Amino acid sequence: MARNTDMHWRLPLVCILWELAMIVLFGVFVRFNPEADAAGWQKEKAQGNVTSDVENDFYFRYPSFQDVHVMIFVGFGFLMTFLQRYGFGAVGFNFLLAAFGVQWALLMQGWFHTFEHGKILIGVESMIGADFCVGSVCIAFGALLGKVSPVQLLIMTLFQVTLFSVNEYILLDLLHVKDAGGSMTIHTFGAYFGLTVTAVLYRPNLEQTKDKQGSVYHSDLFSMIGTLFLWMYWPSFNSAISNHGDAQHRAVINTYCSLAACVLTTVATSSLLQKKGSLNMVHIQNATLAGGVAVGTAAEMMLTPYGSLIVGAICGIVTTVGFVYITPFLASKLHIQDTCGIHNLHGMPGLIGGIVGASTAAAATEGEYGKKGLIQAFDFTGKYSSRTPVIQGGYQAAGIAVSLAMALAGGAIVGGILKLPFFGDPTDENCFEDNVYWEVPGDEESNLYCMNDSNTKTGTDH
Amino acid sequence: MARNTDMHWRLPLVCILWELAMIVLFGVFVRFNPEADAAGWQKEKAQGNVTSDVENDFYFRYPSFQDVHVMIFVGFGFLMTFLQRYGFGAVGFNFLLAAFGVQWALLMQGWFHTFEHGKILIGVESMIGADFCVGSVCIAFGALLGKVSPVQLLIMTLFQVTLFSVNEYILLDLLHVKDAGGSMTIHTFGAYFGLTVTAVLYRPNLEQTKDKQGSVYHSDLFSMIGTLFLWMYWPSFNSAISNHGDAQHRAVINTYCSLAACVLTTVATSSLLQKKGSLNMVHIQNATLAGGVAVGTAAEMMLTPYGSLIVGAICGIVTTVGFVYITPFLASKLHIQDTCGIHNLHGMPGLIGGIVGASTAAAATEGEYGKKGLIQAFDFTGKYSSRTPVIQGGYQAAGIAVSLAMALAGGAIVGGILKLPFFGDPTDENCFEDNVYWEVPGDEESNLYCMNDSNTKTGTDH
Amino acid sequence: MARNTDMHWRLPLVCILWELAMIVLFGVFVRFNPEADAAGWQKEKAQGNVTSDVENDFYFRYPSFQDVHVMIFVGFGFLMTFLQRYGFGAVGFNFLLAAFGVQWALLMQGWFHTFEHGKILIGVESMIGADFCVGSVCIAFGALLGKVSPVQLLIMTLFQVTLFSVNEYILLDLLHVKDAGGSMTIHTFGAYFGLTVTAVLYRPNLEQTKDKQGSVYHSDLFSMIGTLFLWMYWPSFNSAISNHGDAQHRAVINTYCSLAACVLTTVATSSLLQKKGSLNMVHIQNATLAGGVAVGTAAEMMLTPYGSLIVGAICGIVTTVGFVYITPFLASKLHIQDTCGIHNLHGMPGLIGGIVGASTAAAATEGEYGKKGLIQAFDFTGKYSSRTPVIQGGYQAAGIAVSLAMALAGGAIVGGILKLPFFGDPTDENCFEDNVYWEVPGDEESNLYCMNDSNTKTGTDH
Secondary structure, three states, rough: OOOOOOOHHHHHHHHHHHHHHHHHHHHHHHEEEOOOOOOHHHHHHHHHOOOOOOHHHHHHHHHHHHHHHHHHHHHHHHHHHHOOOOOOHHHHHHHHHHHHHHHHHHHHHHHOOEEOOEEEEHHHHHHHHHHHHHHHHHHHHHHHOOOOOOOHHHHHHHHHHHHHHHHHHHHHHOOOOOOOOOHHHHHHHHHHHHHHHHHHHOOHHHHHHHHHOEEEEHHHHHHHEEEEEEEEHHHHHOOOOOOHHHHHHHHHHHHHHHHHHHHHHHHHHHHHHHHHEEEHHEEEEEHHHHHHOOOOOOOOOOOOHHHHHHHHHHHHHHHHHHHHHHHHHHHHHOOOOOOOOOHHHHHHHHHHHHHHOOOOOOOOHHHOOHHHHHHHHHHHOOOHOOOHHHHHHHHHHHHHHHHHHHHHHHHHHHHHHHHHOOOOOOOOHHOOOOHOOOOOOOOHHHHHHHHHHHHHHOOOOO | OOOOOOOOHHHHHHHHHHHHHHHHHHHHHHHOOOOOOHHHHHHHOOOOOOOOHOOOOOHHHEEEEEEHHHHHHHHHHHHHHHHHHHHHHHHHHHHHHHHHHHHHHHHHHHHOEEEEOEEEOOOOOHHHHHHHHHHHHHHHHHHHHOOOHHHHHHHHHHHHHHHHHHHHHHHHOOOOOOOOOHHHHHHHHHHHHHHHHHOOOOOOHHHEEEEEHEEEEEHHHHHHHHHHHOOOOOOHHHHHHOOOOOHHHHHHHHHHHHHHHHHHHHHHHHHHHHHHHEOOOOHHHHHOOOHHHHHOOOOOOOOHHHHHHHEEEEEEHHHHHHHHHHHHHHHHHHHOOOOOOOOOOOHHHHHHHHHHHHHHHHOOOOOHHHHHHHHHOOOOOHHOOOHHHHHHHHHHHHHHHHHHHHHHHHHHHHHHHHEEEEEEEEHHHHHHHHHHOOOOOOOHHHHHHHHHHHOOOOOOOO | OOOOOOOHHHHHHHHHHHHHHHHHHHHHHEEOOOOOOOHHHHHHOOOOOOHHHHHHHHHHHHHHHHHHHHHHHHHHHHHHEEEEOHHHHHHHHHHHHHHHEEEEEEEHHHHHHOEOOOOOOOHHHHHHHHHHHHHHHHHHHHHHOOOHHHHHHHHHHHHHHHHHHHHHHHHHHHHOOOOEEEOEEEHHHHHHHHHHHHHHOOOOOHHHHHHHOEOOOHHHHEEEEEHHHHHHHHHHHOOOOOOOOOHHHHHHHHHHHHHHHHHHHHHHHHHHHHHHHHEEEEHHHHHHHHHHHHHHOOOOOOHHHHHHHHHHHHHHHHHHHHHHHHHHHHHHOOOOOOOOHHHHHHHHHHHHHHHHHHHHOOOOOHHHHHHHHHHHOOOOHHOOOOOHHHHHHHHHHHHHHHHHHHHHHHHHHHHHHHHHOOOOOOOOHOOHHHHHOOOOOOOHHHHHHHHHHHOOOOOOOO
């Protein structure tokens, strides 16, 4: 009650400050890489590094980038519209944090990965990386949905993107781990970061908004738009930054298989655990995606189609069971209020994905990959040329632990920051309610409409 | 009333059984093809079969595959959400059957087409093929929408995918027929299969649910999401498995033209046949797509843009007339209760598409295609090297008849199986109603909401 | 009251006439270009012009084409569904006019650009061009939304496509101006054309439908589907017809950056200008897109990522301010009733985009582009080989003026034609109301439903 949720000065201030910082930092640091640079591409051609425009990385990755882009903005955005009175916040705040996040991620990831002669050189792969990084913020947002202000989200995004990039650097560069679809860097990190933040921000009186924590018929359909675009484009997600050729091709097939299997076991488990065998939309909206999360690391490896089916089938069960038993347990016993159930969809399947990746890497043989193929697939070159698959598997496993540790420690710190009292978060009774931060349309008009215009009224809108 | 629609054990059992079977069969049979296999792709390169990663079939077909994928899951799924109280079933059951169907189709089509040394070798074209095959099941589902249980749908999918693959094998391999966009194999087969099944499952007392067979305002908008994604991506559908180069390019242009023409004649006919000239959403949602169906066979041939316009324009009229006159006739006289009107959108235009394809093939000349181009376009090689366009046209026509016969015979048998009394289909009064198989949200909450929270209520949701 | 909005004969007549004209003209003029033609592609290969199928322009542009296609049909269509009772009209009429428009645009643009030996040769770039052209009609439709009949829209499309093509020819061919993303040809032209038409069609008594000019909760969510698909795919829009290689790559990055910046400043400005700092959905739906419009000309140039951020950030502010202050001013003082606020989203940002393009061109150096790169980027060949960047900048600026002049003059004439009394436009009290031109579902059914079926009622639909 006492809390002030007025965003009048705070939100504009943070947005403008953040954006000005981006402009300055981009001005100082960010340039096109040679494949996007007019002079640079001319030089590449003149030097014979490429023989045709079609060899520009753009044509290998842009279709996948666009699919990933849809997943971040429509996929995550609409997936979270299932709440009956938080559709604007779901899709709108997701839009806001992702739009800021990609800019900051281009910088952070650029400093770590494509920093040359004082400049960050960006191209299509940088944009995919930025979208991936922001994906982990969207995941964390899922735990906090309806309980935080947009200012809190922008601050969280700033810190989470930073921590994501550090963690990613440790995994990909220091541990030399493979994680093309981000089971560890995106899902495990994003989920446990978000869960820790929500635990720190625990609200003991959230029960009073129980009615608003449910869906309505059409909000569930909006949410299915998100689900389906995530599901359909996940093969692009897991293959977007894999090596050209067979690796991208294989990652798509493995993900496709895993996702298909996942749907059947989700339906089976949902029906089994509900009274009268009815299906629960929450399970269909979420658990059908677990198969994509769980092959995030291994999809580009020789996981094989039937391996993918097994992983997907298991994860459909795990995630659905999580929604039925683990989410309520976390909320009541551990004070982790996980609005969207990200622990079920990203936490557990992310960990499984890390383990599957470590195992698949450890089991790799020259027979499967070819001598040259094995070196290429795991980049066993330079100072890593002495690595064997088994050792690689060990490093992969270490990557899971590092991601988890970074998420828990980072989440605790960032949660503490977000608890500061001047960020305008809603009171408990105002959670999950759009009209705190949005102009919600239609009050008077629609009443008027119902009363005076009965001639034209239809089944909707009143 | 007497019937038991409880899915508690039946649905989980079927899902788990089906999925276990898939895992075992994939384990025994399915492997990556050389373009997706690490060792295989290395070998291709070493042998000089390919000179660059960009020649991997993945880059020729993956963008089209993703468009097809969207058509199957969002396109068909949302197209069927027009019913006011069956949105969950439309999009959810479509999701379920398609996810199972693609796995089974990878096996069935694999045994027929890419079976080598005891293994099925899959790649991006296999996934397109699987999605295509499932498309025919989605079509058949359209006739049954709201009247069957998910268990029935899974059983139908098992049989229909099998029959589809046999029919496809007869057409493509034995008759050596061209049907890249599936006018015959997908649309004609899917539609008449579904119509036969629904005829066998005839429900005499369906009139009592007449109110639920209509749409509401927002359900019609959800349905338009499906329509538009189908319409926009249909050029990808008809070109996805065409030959590289000019054939894919041409198939896109022809389909684009046909679909554009179709919209205008649909609007014209709809307005003409409604009282006061008002447009009917059902027509717009469906008949605008008939142009894509009707060039499914001929799009990759030299149909020419104006030929495509003519075909599209005719089909917009035929389909709209079908909705106004033929669907009611089929229901009352032939006891064919076709929920979505698939006879109008897939049946008749599918037949027209077969005929257009046969004619276009028969009219092909070396002048149009070039000597080498003609051989390539129709694959007049090996034992087919003596075929002439006219003979090819004859075989194409035979393909229509075979597809129709397979659909009718197969549909009769599968309909008979689905009639068995233990699959949990709904009673007549429960048809077109989500709460038979789904937890439908909002009952208590929303009442509460309406009564206690009038302050925040808006034009929606109550 | 007196006006007759019955479409019974008028709409079918126009649709059929238009479509017949298309068929005849396509028959006479339109053929495949060599990349889509069977014989033509064989010849290209035989002559050694291409060495591999992957060099077919199809593979460079088709993924971008599909994204553009989604923007036109789902993007613009759903963006306009925000009105509570005009969703059918928004998405349906947009569908109709775009489907006709692309056919006519293929002809008009073909005559100007790819007319050889009496034939228009079309390929994937022609389809992109046609979609672009139609985009400008969709923009103009935004100003007229809810106030015109479908017959008026079809007539407007006929004229606007014609004028667009003439204007485009003047800019691209006579002035030799670069405008790959259409800041001038699409946005400036489309917006000021539409604004002029709506000014001519001024309705003094529109206040009485004030209630219907607002949104409802779920209509705003439908609209966000349009917004997000426009936002996500805008990089494809601005790069679709750029030169192969670095130019397409660069255009994507610049647009991505501009759009991201735009979101933050939109949120900031919206919050700042609303009472209590609440966000307004109208701003989020529209102003977040201004960054895409404003780099339409310069995106393929060496605008640089930070330049793009600056342009995007400014346009988010300009557009939001426009919605709050300029739209009401235009309506009350200049009698320009701009339903969707296209002046804010396309008018002002389009002009800014033209200016940014002219400046970026004028500032181009050989250092940035490379000697050969500069010639290639601006096509300083043939009779334009003596052009310098500064002169090019001057021509670019002239392009803005020409587009504006063509829009104002053309809009005045076409507005006058549309004012003729026999096109069936709605009366003032029937504006923004679907049931004038559509069968609107659900009246009786839904009442029945509410009364008799309280057992199954949910939070929606009553």
